[in-house]
Amino acid sequence: MNSFKLTIMNFRRDIKTYGMYLMAMIFSVATYYNFVSMRHNPQFIEAKSISMYVKSSSMVASMLMILFLIFFIMYSSNFFLKQRKRELGIYVFMGIDNYKIAFIFAAEGLLLGIMSLVVGLLLGVLFSKLFLMLLAKAALLNMRINFFISEKAIIETVAVYSVILFITFLKGYLDIIKTSLIDLMNTLKKAEELPKVNYLKGIASLIIIGVAYYIAVNYGKFGFGTAFMLTVILVIIGTYWLFGSFLSMLIRYFIKRKDFLYKGTNIISFSNLAFRIKDNYRTFAAAAVLVTTCITSFGTISSLRYFVNENHKIEVPYTVTYISNKQEEINKVDEIIENSPHKVELREKANFLFIPESRVIVVKLSTFQKVLSDLNVKDREKVISKIGQLGEEAAYIEKPGVWMSMLERKDLKVGDETYKIKDRVKVPLFGGGVPYPCVVVNDEKYETLKLKFEEKQFNGIILDNPENTKDLTFQLAQVLSRESGLYTYFIAGATMYDLVGIVYFLGAFLFLVFVFATGSIIYFKVLSESFRDKGKYEILRKLGTTDLEIQESVSKQVGMFFLLPLIVGIIHSLVAISVLSDLMKYRLTIPTVISIGVFIIVYGIFYVFTRKKYIKVIESQA
Amino acid sequence: MGIVLETKNLRKEYGSKGMVFAALDGIDLKVYKGEFLGIMGPSGAGKTTLLNVLSTIDRPTSGDICYEGKSILTMKNRELSIFRRNNIGFLFQDFNLLDNMSVQDNIALPLALSNVNVKEIKEKVGKLSEFFGLKDHLKKYPYQLSGGQKQRVAAARALITSPSIVFADEPTGALDSKSSQELLQCLLRMNEELNATIIMVTHDAFAASYSKRILYLKDGKIHARIDKDSSRKEFFKRIIDFIGSVGGGVGELF
Numbered sequence: 086m087n088s089f090k091l092t093i094m095n096f097r098r099d100i101k102t103y104g105m106y107l108m109a110m111i112f113s114v115a116t117y118y119n120f121v122s123m124r125h126n127p128q129f130i131e132a133k134s135i136s137m138y139v140k141s142s143s144m145v146a147s148m149l150m151i152l153f154l155i156f157f158i159m160y161s162s163n164f165f166l167k168q169r170k171r172e173l174g175i176y177v178f179m180g181i182d183n184y185k186i187a188f189i190f191a192a193e194g195l196l197l198g199i200m201s202l203v204v205g206l207l208l209g210v211l212f213s214k215l216f217l218m219l220l221a222k223a224a225l226l227n228m229r230i231n232f233f234i235s236e237k238a239i240i241e242t243v244a245v246y247s248v249i250l251f252i253t254f255l256k257g258y259l260d261i262i263k264t265s266l267i268d269l270m271n272t273l274k275k276a277e278e279l280p281k282v283n284y285l286k287g288i289a290s291l292i293i294i295g296v297a298y299y300i301a302v303n304y305g306k307f308g309f310g311t312a313f314m315l316t317v318i319l320v321i322i323g324t325y326w327l328f329g330s331f332l333s334m335l336i337r338y339f340i341k342r343k344d345f346l347y348k349g350t351n352i353i354s355f356s357n358l359a360f361r362i363k364d365n366y367r368t369f370a371a372a373a374v375l376v377t378t379c380i381t382s383f384g385t386i387s388s389l390r391y392f393v394n395e396n397h398k399i400e401v402p403y404t405v406t407y408i409s410n411k412q413e414e415i416n417k418v419d420e421i422i423e424n425s426p427h428k429v430e431l432r433e434k435a436n437f438l439f440i441p442e443s444r445v446i447v448v449k450l451s452t453f454q455k456v457l458s459d460l461n462v463k464d465r466e467k468v469i470s471k472i473g474q475l476g477e478e479a480a481y482i483e484k485p486g487v488w489m490s491m492l493e494r495k496d497l498k499v500g501d502e503t504y505k506i507k508d509r510v511k512v513p514l515f516g517g518g519v520p521y522p523c524v525v526v527n528d529e530k531y532e533t534l535k536l537k538f539e540e541k542q543f544n545g546i547i548l549d550n551p552e553n554t555k556d557l558t559f560q561l562a563q564v565l566s567r568e569s570g571l572y573t574y575f576i577a578g579a580t581m582y583d584l585v586g587i588v589y590f591l592g593a594f595l596f597l598v599f600v601f602a603t604g605s606i607i608y609f610k611v612l613s614e615s616f617r618d619k620g621k622y623e624i625l626r627k628l629g630t631t632d633l634e635i636q637e638s639v640s641k642q643v644g645m646f647f648l649l650p651l652i653v654g655i656i657h658s659l660v661a662i663s664v665l666s667d668l669m670k671y672r673l674t675i676p677t678v679i680s681i682g683v684f685i686i687v688y689g690i691f692y693v694f695t696r697k698k699y700i701k702v703i704e705s706q707a
Numbered sequence: 708m709g710i711v712l713e714t715k716n717l718r719k720e721y722g723s724k725g726m727v728f729a730a731l732d733g734i735d736l737k738v739y740k741g742e743f744l745g746i747m748g749p750s751g752a753g754k755t756t757l758l759n760v761l762s763t764i765d766r767p768t769s770g771d772i773c774y775e776g777k778s779i780l781t782m783k784n785r786e787l788s789i790f791r792r793n794n795i796g797f798l799f800q801d802f803n804l805l806d807n808m809s810v811q812d813n814i815a816l817p818l819a820l821s822n823v824n825v826k827e828i829k830e831k832v833g834k835l836s837e838f839f840g841l842k843d844h845l846k847k848y849p850y851q852l853s854g855g856q857k858q859r860v861a862a863a864r865a866l867i868t869s870p871s872i873v874f875a876d877e878p879t880g881a882l883d884s885k886s887s888q889e890l891l892q893c894l895l896r897m898n899e900e901l902n903a904t905i906i907m908v909t910h911d912a913f914a915a916s917y918s919k920r921i922l923y924l925k926d927g928k929i930h931a932r933i934d935k936d937s938s939r940k941e942f943f944k945r946i947i948d949f950i951g952s953v954g955g956g957v958g959e960l961f
Binding site for chain 2: 343349357359
């Protein structure tokens with residue numbers, strides 16, 4: 086038998102064993118291809134307004150995928166190597182030299198990689214239309230997506246994967262050449278020893294995480310950038326120590342508490358955990374950090390989308406707005422609208438003053454209240470009562486399009502007078518057609534100001550079917566003068582919203598990829614545990630442990646692997662999200678619940694699979 | 708004295724039609740309470756098979772096994788596991804201790820799995836560890852113990868449920884001669900002081916001489932029976948003589 090045949094033979098057998106790895110690889114290849122093909126899609130390139138965004142977000146997403154892949158492939162090939170060192174040792178015994186063995190094993194990995202590349206590409210091409218259709222939907226693009234195979238994307242995917250695979254091949258090859266026979270024979274036989282507990286580190290981990298939380302919550306004191314960096318570093322260190330030392334302490338405590346330990350299968354699960362923590366804590370910590378990153382990023386992206394939606398309401402409260410008090414123009418507009426297929430749902434007329442030197446507009450309180458109730462603004466009563474009756478003071482309404490105001494001025498000069506600002510609010514008023522902040526003053530003040538400044542008339546119309554206002558916009562633009570500042574739903578549409586849609590979609594997709602990634606990392610770890618635990622469960626069975634009890638103990642042990650990182654990750658991200666929502670002045674409950682829910686569901690599925698596989702391994706004959 | 712274990716025409720066959728090989732061929736056996744029974748025989752005689760079948764780890768092809776008059780062959784897997792846990796103690800050649808549990812936890816394991824009251828478990832662990840001289844090692848882990856100590860831990864674990872029978876499969880197989888002797892003394896004390904019923908499978912005539920009765924197995928049948936009537940030394944001699952007379956495989960006995 087030559088070494089190539091041996092490789093093929095091993096490969097055939099391993100397809101079953103490492104099905105999970107293959108699936109993850111295929112999924113990642115397919116995803117990578119789609120991320121790349123997005124920027125080569127002629128339809129997206131033609132759509133000038135979005136091609137920039139598509140390009141840059143596709144770049145970022147594919148970069149992240151590459152980073153993940155390098156980590157994932159390295160991690161899993163290490164796992165495979167460890168798993169099979171004994172087998173390697175037998176080959177060495179049989180007199181095959183290290184170079185040949187190294188080749189056999191590395192080639193096997195290469196073969197697995199090539200196979201996942203081919204299958205992944207096929208699937209990627211097959212699903213690319215679906216992917217882009219989803220993308221277009223998320224980005225609110227009105228386009229029909231055609232089936233399209235991007236040669237460039239295929240070449241790029243193949244190139245990137247080949248490089249990664251070749252490097253892993255080389256690394257595996259060198260690793261095996263370097264190992265000696267005695268190491269190979271003894272890998273699985275090594276007697277396990279109870280790891281020592283570092284109490285100092287254990288306690289320190291809690292303090293570090295506490296400090297990190299404190300810094301995060303008080304980001305104002307430290308400056309956002311510094312607080313962010315510090316928190317990330319401290320949380321990572323704290324999490325590693327938490328799992329490395331504090332968890333050992335905790336388990337040790339439970340093992341000492343015999344009234345807890347001697348309750349059914351606890352004795353099996355906890356003893357096992359205590360011994361393995363040294364080998365496993367890195368996986369726990371990495372998974373916890375990944376969970377945190379995923380939930381927090383998803384929360385960020387969701388908040389972004391929410392803001393864009395909110396902003397859209399503030400920026401485009403009407404379908405058509407223009408500024409004019411010439412009856413002639415107003416009639417013409419009404420005529421055009423009447424002849425269009427749209428129905429009028431609301432007509433709004435309001436007067437305001439424009440103050441050129443301060444670049445603000447002024448409306449009187451009664452107008453403000455009327456517009457708010459006409460537009461049916463959510464929480465308008467709250468806003469109105471908060472502003473109340475304005476005396477010497479004024480209320481300040483943010484300019485449409487501002488997301489967060491970092492500068493908070495206490496007073497404002499209008500003409501010769503300075504007004505104290507009583508309250509600042511973000512509500513829809515005139516929309517993006519009047520792109521200035523607005524000052525609300527009481528009606529008497531307004532009358533005095535009116536003597537000095539020119540009064541203008543704002544006209545806003547809400548129509549049904551605001552999405553199809555392209556033709557209407559062009560017709561209106563012909564009859565209205567330049568000064569009228571025509572602004573319609575159509576004009577507002579082609580700006581930020583596409584970008585955010587794309588970012589949201591890709592973010593959600595990457596989120597899924599990472600959830601799967603953490604799941605499979607844990608899966609591999611648990612699987613390697615199962616091989617080591619086989620003997621233990623055989624003993625237990627001989628001693629009269631029922632199958633049910635064995636399954637129960639496996640459930641606990643495997644469950645711990647998924648639950649512990651998830652719990653820590655969720656706690657971390659809840660803190661991060663609370664800071665984020667404080668920063669954004671918006672409650673992020675829904676995206677947080679969604680992302681945690683997705684994690685729990687995906688992890689639940691992984692848990693069921695992993696547990697099943699684990700039981701299969703320990704039940705199989707040695 | 709009551710009968711603890713009784714078998715009737717016990718058969719265990721391996722292989723499929725045409726090529727049937729009977730590892731056990733009609734074994735009738737009665738084990739009385741407080742007995743110390745040795746099972747000997749050359750390789751392939753069916754010693755381990757007999758032990759596995761008697762200890763409910765394996766099922767016979769035909770025949771019946773009764774513990775205290777009750778047949779165990781009608782039990783389902785789960786029942787059988789629990790029966791095994793509560794009524795049978797084990798000593799294996801390679802100890803079969805769980806590496807990741809302290810001595811204390813290893814001994815307590817069968818009771819812990821049965822959710823016995825913690826105070827009671829602790830009491831029993833204390834008593835048995837004293838009996839086996841393990842008091843100072845309770846907090847240690849198996850990797851910190853010598854072979855003899857490990858086997859004594861296993862013995863304590865085997866006795867913690869106060870089983871009807873303790874099965875010992877080549878318990879001295881992995882021990883040096885000094886530890887072997889110590890362990891056999893332990894078994895003897897278990898038998899005499901705690902009135903434990905013991906069935907021990909062994910190759911070793913010296914080990915066998917500690918028992919009170921020996922069944923000599925050959926080709927799946929009980930070939931002979933040797934009863935101890937005088938001192939252990941005398942008994943040992945008779946065993947050696949018997950093996951010599953049976954002939955064949957003497958070399959492998961030592």
